[in-house]
Structures are given as C-alpha cells and as structure tokens.
Amino acid sequence: MTSNNQWNVDPNSYANVNNFRINHMKLNLKTEFERKALKGYVIHEVDIVDKNSNKFILDTRNLKIFSAAWLKDDNNEISLKFTLGEENKMYGQSLTIEFVDDMLKESKVNVKINYETTPECSACQWVEPSQTVGKQYPYLYTQCEAIHARSVIPCQDSPIIKHTYEAEMIVPEKLRALMSAVLLEEKPVENGLVSYKFEQKMRIPAYLLAIAVGNIKGIKIGPRSTVWSEPEVVEKAANEFVNTEDFIKIGEDYLTEYAWGVYDLLVLPPSFPFGGMENPCLTFVTPTIVVGDRSLVDVVAHEISHSWTGNLVTNSNWQHFWLNEGYTMYLERKILSKLHGEKYRDFSAIIGWNDLKEAVNNYGTEQDFFTALVPDLRDRDPDESFSTVPYEKGFNLLYYLEKILGGPEVFDPFLKAYVIHFTNKSLNTDEWLQFLYDYFKQHDKSKVKILDSVDWDKWLYGFGMPPVDPQFDRTLLNMCDDLAKRWVEKKEATNFDEFSLKDIENFDAMQLKVFLASINESGPFSKAFIEAMDKAYNFTKVKNSEIRFLWQYLCLNSNYEEIFPEVIKFVEEQGRMKFVVPLYRYKKKKKQIYYYYYYYYYIKKIFFFKK
Ligand code: BES
Ligand code: ZN
Numbered sequence: 273m274t275s276n277n278q279w280n281v282d283p284n285s286y287a288n289v290n291n292f293r294i295n296h297m298k299l300n301l302k303t304e305f306e307r308k309a310l311k312g313y314v315i316h317e318v319d320i321v322d323k324n325s326n327k328f329i330l331d332t333r334n335l336k337i338f339s340a341a342w343l344k345d346d347n348n349e350i351s352l353k354f355t356l357g358e359e360n361k362m363y364g365q366s367l368t369i370e371f372v373d374d375m376l377k378e379s380k381v382n383v384k385i386n387y388e389t390t391p392e393c394s395a396c397q398w399v400e401p402s403q404t405v406g407k408q409y410p411y412l413y414t415q416c417e418a419i420h421a422r423s424v425i426p427c428q429d430s431p432i433i434k435h436t437y438e439a440e441m442i443v444p445e446k447l448r449a450l451m452s453a454v455l456l457e458e459k460p461v462e463n464g465l466v467s468y469k470f471e472q473k474m475r476i477p478a479y480l481l482a483i484a485v486g487n488i489k490g491i492k493i494g495p496r497s498t499v500w501s502e503p504e505v506v507e508k509a510a511n512e513f514v515n516t517e518d519f520i521k522i523g524e525d526y527l528t529e530y531a532w533g534v535y536d537l538l539v540l541p542p543s544f545p546f547g548g549m550e551n552p553c554l555t556f557v558t559p560t561i562v563v564g565d566r567s568l569v570d571v572v573a574h575e576i577s578h579s580w581t582g583n584l585v586t587n588s589n590w591q592h593f594w595l596n597e598g599y600t601m602y603l604e605r606k607i608l609s610k611l612h613g614e615k616y617r618d619f620s621a622i623i624g625w626n627d628l629k630e631a632v633n634n635y636g637t638e639q640d641f642f643t644a645l646v647p648d649l650r651d652r653d654p655d656e657s658f659s660t661v662p663y664e665k666g667f668n669l670l671y672y673l674e675k676i677l678g679g680p681e682v683f684d685p686f687l688k689a690y691v692i693h694f695t696n697k698s699l700n701t702d703e704w705l706q707f708l709y710d711y712f713k714q715h716d717k718s719k720v721k722i723l724d725s726v727d728w729d730k731w732l733y734g735f736g737m738p739p740v741d742p743q744f745d746r747t748l749l750n751m752c753d754d755l756a757k758r759w760v761e762k763k764e765a766t767n768f769d770e771f772s773l774k775d776i777e778n779f780d781a782m783q784l785k786v787f788l789a790s791i792n793e794s795g796p797f798s799k800a801f802i803e804a805m806d807k808a809y810n811f812t813k814v815k816n817s818e819i820r821f822l823w824q825y826l827c828l829n830s831n832y833e834e835i836f837p838e839v840i841k842f843v844e845e846q847g848r849m850k851f852v853v854p855l856y857r858y859k860k861k862k863k864q865i866y867y868y869y870y871y872y873y874y875i876k877k878i879f880f881f882k883k
Contacts, residue, residue, distance in 0.1 A: 598666010
C-alpha cells in the first residue's frame with residue numbers, strides 16, 4: 273500500500289508534539305472592539321514527554337506576544353526567553369519558548385503567555401453593527417477549523433493534541449460571551465464590563481475552541497439545548513430547531529451516550545462562512561438555514577453527528593479529514609434516514625455522489641492533489657483542500673464497506689466499537705485501517721477475506737471518482753429526473769402551458785434541489801424557458817437558500833439578466849461560502865457584476881482563496 277511516512281507528524285503545524293503536549297489550557301481574554309483585539313493571557317499546562325529538547329514550539333499567526341514565563345506556583349513566575357520564527361503565508365509563525373533546566377526536571381509545567389490578537393487574525397471576524405440584524409452592537413465570532421486557532425491563542429495547533437480548557441472572557445456589559453464549553457458563571461466586573469467563565473471538561477483539539485460575543489439572547493428548546501442568536505431573530509430560530517433533541521437521541525441510540533452535557537446552537541450573523549461548525553457544546557450555524565419550514569435542518573443533524581466523529585474521535589492531522597467529515601456524512605444520513613426512511617438515505621447519497629462528480633470534473637488537471645481521499649498536505653494549506661471529496665468519497669467508502677461486509681447488522685456494531693475505542697483520541701487512516709482489520713479478525717474471521725478484496729490503494733490514495741459504483745436506490749430521484757426531462761425536452765419550445773405548481777406538490781425541498789441541479793446540467797436556457805419555469809413554480813420567491821442558490825445559478829448560466837438584483841440581494845444578505853463563492857466566481861468569469869469583488873474581499877479574510 274502506498275502509505276507515506278509523514279502520517280505521524282502534522283505537516284501543517286510547527287508544534288513539536290513529540291516533546292511537549294498541552295494537557296489543559298487556562299484562557300483569560302478581554303474583548304476590545306474599537307481596536308479589534310482580544311487581549312490577555314493563556315496558561316498552558318504542559319506534559320513534558322521527551323526531555324531531549326528544551327524548546328517548546330507553538331503555532332501563532334498575527335499575534336503580538338508580550339512575554340512568556342514559567343508559572344512555578346501562584347506567586348512565582350520565572351521569565352522565559354522566546355522567539356518568533358519567520359512568517360509563512362500558510363502556517364503563520366512558530367513561537368519558540370526556551371525552557372530553563374529546572375523545568376525539564378518536572379513532568380508537568382505551567383507556561384504563561386501574555387499576548388493580544390491583531391485585526392489581521394484569520395480566525396476572528398469583527399462584525400460591524402451595520403452587519404448584524406439589530407444594527408446596534410458589534411459582534412465577534414471565531415472560526416478556527418482548520419488551522420486558524422493559532423491566530424486566537426499561541427497553541428499546538430494540530431488535532432493530534434487534545435486538551436481540556438477553562439476560560440474567562442471579559443466583555444462589555446451589553447454583550448454576552450459564549451464559548452465551545454459549559455458556562456459556569458456570569459458576573460459584573462469593573463468599568464461596565466462583565467465576566468463569563470467557562471469550562472470544557474472533555475479533551476478537544478485546538479480547532480474546536482470557539483468564541484462568540486454580541487447582543488445574544490437564548491431560548492431553551494430541549495433538556496440540554498438552548499438556541500442563541502440576536503434577540504430580533506431568536507424566536508424564529510428556536511422554532512426552526514425544535515427537533516434537535518430527537519437528533520441527539522437517535523445518535524445516542526445508535527452509538528454512545530452524548531458526552532458533552534450541553535448541546536446548544538448559535539445562529540450567527542449572516543457573514544458566517546459555513547453552513548455549520550461543530551464547536552463542542554455550541555454548534556455554530558448560518559442564518560441561511562433558518563427558513564421557517566425546518567427544511568434545512570439536515571445541517572444540524574450533521575453537526576450533532578460530529579459530537580461523535582470529529583469531536584470525540586478526531587483526525588490526527590488534516591490529511592485524514594475524511595475521518596471527520598466522511599464519517600459524519602455517514603452518521604448524518606443514518607440519523608436522517610431513521611426519521612425519513614431508508615430511501616431517503618440513498619437519495620441523499622446520490623446527491624452527494626453527483627456533487628462529488630462535479631467537484632472531480634471541475635478539478636480537471638489538478639485532480640492529483642485534490643481528489644485523493646487522503647491527500648498529501650505537505651506545503652499545502654488545508655483550507656485549499658476543502659471540498660466535497662473527503663465528505664462524499666469518505667461516505668462512499670463506509671457505505672461500500674457496510675454493503676460488502678453484510679449490511680448494518682455487521683457494520684453498526686463495528687462503528688460503535690470504533691467510536692468507543694478512539695474516544696478522546698486522534699487517529700490517522702493507517703490506524704483506522706488497522707482497527708478495521710483487528711475488529712473483524714476478532715469478531716468474524718470470515719470478513720477478513722472480504723476486506724482483503726478491497727482495493728485500498730485506489731480508495732485511499734487514488735484520484736478521481738471512487739473505484740466502485742455504489743448502486744443507490746433511485747426511487748425518489750426518478751421523480752425529480754422525470755420532471756427535469758420533461759422540461760429539457762422543451763428546451764427550444766415557446767409554449768409551456770403543460771407545467772404548473774401541481775408538478776411539484778409532492779416534492780420536498782431536497783427533491784426540488786435535485787430537480788434544479790438536474791436542469792442546471794442541461795443549460796443554458798432561453799429567456800422564455802426561464803420565465804415559464806418561474807411562472808409555474810415561483811422559484812424567484814422561494815426562501816429556502818439551497819433552492820434560491822440553484823435557481824439563481826441556473827438564471828446566471830442562462831444569461832437571464834433580470835435575476836441580477838436578486839443575486840446581489842442574496843450575496844449581500846449572507847456570506848456562506850457555499851453560496852457566495854460560486855455566484856462570485858461565475859460573475860468573475862462573465863465580468864458583469866463587479867460588485868462581487870467587494871464581497872469576495874470580505875470573505876477572503878478567513879479563507880485565502882488562490883483563485
Ligand atoms: N466542520 C465543517 C466545517 C468546516 C470544514 C470548517 C473545514 C472549516 C474547515 C462542518 O461540519 C461542515 O461540514 N459544514 C457543512 C454543512 C454540512 C451539512 C455538510 C457546511 O458548512 O456546508
Ligand atoms: Zn462536518
């Protein structure tokens with residue numbers, strides 16, 4: 273097998289994790305909105321695992337480091353020498369702290385670093401009041417995955433390191449702080465400021481540390497869940513997510529007890545670049561899924577699934593991202609099919625397969641790097657490798673294994689054993705494969721032969737589509753395709769009277785999506801065609817962001833200029849990359865709405881697009 277020997281180190285981090293390992297973090301930060309800075313200190317409780325080195329190397333990016341010290345005990349700080357390495361565009365700067373000899377006699381030491389962030393920090397979005405719903409207060413949120421935690425805290429920014437944390441956030445009294453942890457205490461301090469204290473007792477990788485500060489209110493929606501957002505939209509948001517507890521329970525029945533205590537949701541300001549982010553205890557979601565009809569809550573099912581795969585069981589570096597996202601797609605579809613039926617699982621999987629096909633085709637000659645399930649990320653930015661590939665190729669590998677090994681009866685217990693075995697740990701693909709073999713050697717030797725028949729090399733390191741066609745059930749899909757075919761046959765027509773709202777009355781949002789995606793493949797279309805479809809189905813008026821996106825894309829692709837104002841409205845209203853980037857890129861190609869340049873600049877702060 274073409275395994276590389278870089279698997280045990282993280283090519284995207286400077287940290288010398290074989291010498292030192294952070295075990296616990298104490299964070300104390302004050303928000304300074306005028307200066308767009310977080311200022312304070314972190315105390316790292318560090319395990320010294322190999323005394324060969326006295327240099328404790330951390331990751332940083334755009335941080336101002338003021339001092340480093342060995343915190344011998346509460347009243348005894350010994351100042352330590354530190355140096356910042358050369359700045360690297362992708363990875364930031366290393367921070368090397370020199371330990372004095374006495375420190376190396378210990379097995380554990382506390383290292384305190386005084387520092388502050390700068391407006392350039394890639395994880396911090398300082399949102400102006402005008403960009404919030406209420407327009408009155410500023411807002412701050414962080415997005416640390418994949419390698420942006422280093423721009424919030426000097427840390428070992430590699431997911432191979434997992435630690436607990438406690439934090440105190442000091443913020444203006446009109447605002448509230450939330451973190452990816454459990455709230456312990458909230459109390460006023462001096463000068464119109466409030467302190468919020470948090471604790472995360474579970475071990476997390478640095479990328480799961482998250483902060484949000486703003487005018488935020490909460491409504492409790494379940495025994496362990498509160499929905500948080502700006503007060504103007506909190507009721508609508510709470511209503512959208514009332515079924516959250518059902519998802520968690522299905523996850524628990526399927527795997528293990530939910531380990532994080534609280535499961536809250538935070539609806540962010542519209543600029544939030546993702547659909548959702550699985551910050552522990554507090555999933556972050558885009559407001560574009562608050563539609564009013566609960567039609568996009570699959571994002572919540574996805575983020576809840578990360579409570580097991582990703583957050584309990586974590587990829588040890590970003591080359592093995594499929595262990596986070598492929599597994600989570602697999603679980604998400606399991607949870608949703610328990611609610612909507614087994615056919616729904618295959619339907620959703622076909623959509624994923626089509627997305628994957630599109631991604632693979634779009635990469636063209638760059639396929640080598642982008643389309644391997646386990647890519648080589650040496651000298652690469654993990655943000656650059658972010659695509660459907662780890663999600664859907666990863667899902668397909670698990671789906672395929674489930675099928676050939678004997679179905680859910682055999683595969684469900686394996687998944688559970690996997691989660692239990694790697695809970696609180698990080699792993700890579702080799703370790704995953706080893707566990708898979710060990711499990712079946714122990715539980716059912718006859719399966720080992722089946723495992724041997726898998727073309728592992730192609731699946732894990734090959735480029736392009738997966739080596740096996742999964743043969744999904746197409747019942748729900750055919751309904752969409754049949755309607756799409758009827759339309760495409762009329763591509764050159766002038767009379768569209770045969771179509772009406774009745775055609776789609778039994779379609780759910782997902783089927784509409786598939787219908788539009790399928791139509792999109794046969795574009796461009798005439799103005800008469802686009803107008804007829806809109807007249808029949810009212811797509812321009814639809815609020816569901818996924819449908820809105822596909823419809824606008826179809827219109828742009830057909831040069832239907834009447835849609836421009838709608839597109840501008842859409843990209844102005846929200847900043848979810850999934851919607852904004854393709855629409856922006858499309859316009860860049862056509863050079864018609866220069867406005868997108870502004871928007872592009874706005875979101876690029878976090879995700880340094882190379883295009
Ligand atoms: N963890 C991801 C988001 C992410 C990935 C952030 C990589 C930064 C780097 C999250 O769980 C996710 O996959 N979100 C999806 C939604 C989901 C339903 C597929 C998204 O944002 O579109
Ligand atoms: Zn995910």
